[in-house]
Amino acid sequence: MMFLRRVTSKLKPMSRSRLFSSDNGPDLSEVIAELNQEMEFVFGEPPASSPAGSSNSQTMAQESHLVMNDITKKETFSGLTHIGSKGEAQMVDISSKEITKRVAVASCKVILGQKVFDLVLANQMEKGDVLGVAKLAGVCGAKQTSNLIPLCHNINLSHVHLDLKLNPRDFSVEIKGQAASTGKTGVEMEALTAVTIAGLTVYDMCKAASKDILITGIRLEHKSGGKSGEWSRKV
Structure with missing residues (x-):
């Protein structure tokens, strides 16, 4: 008022x-x-x-x-290539990428424990040659990567190699895998899948003797090729 x-x-x-x-x-x-x-x-x-x-x-x-x-x-x-602008999952379009030689190296470790380690070392596991079967499984796993992981491209691998070593210091199996291809996309997932499947196979071959086996340290060690170039893990 x-x-x-x-x-x-x-x-x-x-x-x-x-x-x-x-x-x-x-x-x-x-x-x-x-x-x-x-x-x-x-x-x-x-x-x-x-x-x-x-x-x-x-x-x-x-x-x-x-x-x-x-x-x-x-x-x-912007930094996640498998996610669209609205947050939806998408397969990356690689049609415009250049064809280059691509290599990736990955690793993991399977901790067995002394009892199982001794059995594997003496090749006395009931299922047979643990390291030999796991190596073959890793190669097969790398070739099946696109079937296991939905948004991975189906690529032609030119080379897959696995190396499995027994380490008596911590009673483990150290696994290192390499995948190579000449194409438009990297082979990091193929290398990681190779060592993961190899590690799971070691577990499967040895689980009758112990359920306390641990698969750990699955990681990419090195990659080369493509737009991002060369990368190596810092120790």
Whole structure:
């Protein structure tokens, strides 16, 4: 009520002729400015210049928010090639990539325990040659990678090699696998699958003697070829 009385008192003395005259009396713009100050004092914020201006400001703010969200999404998924802009899974299109020689080396370790280690070393496991069977299983596993992992490309492997060694220091089998191909995509997954399947086969061959066997340390050691070039794990 106090605010309305103040507005009325300011507008009442102004006749129609004075409102549009250029006399020394109070100018319309000055009155409006003073009223705006009063409104800011009462309501705590300056009034919108016009309904259209207020609407435009809200629209611009919403558009800016949407653009920032879109940029954030793109930044979130830019480093993940198997995820689309909306977060959905996708197979990477490699048609534009160059054909290069690609090599990857991976490794893992199977900790047997002394009892099982001694049996494997003496080739006395009931199922037979543990290391020989695991080596063959690793080669077969590398060739089946695209069937096991949904978004992997089906590639032509030119070479797969596995090396399994018994380590008496921690009673383990150390497995290292290499995969090679000449194509448009890398063979990291093939090398990792090779050592993983070999490790699982060691477990299968030895599980009758112990359930306490541990498969650990599955990791990529080295890769070369392709756009990203050469990479090696730092020890």
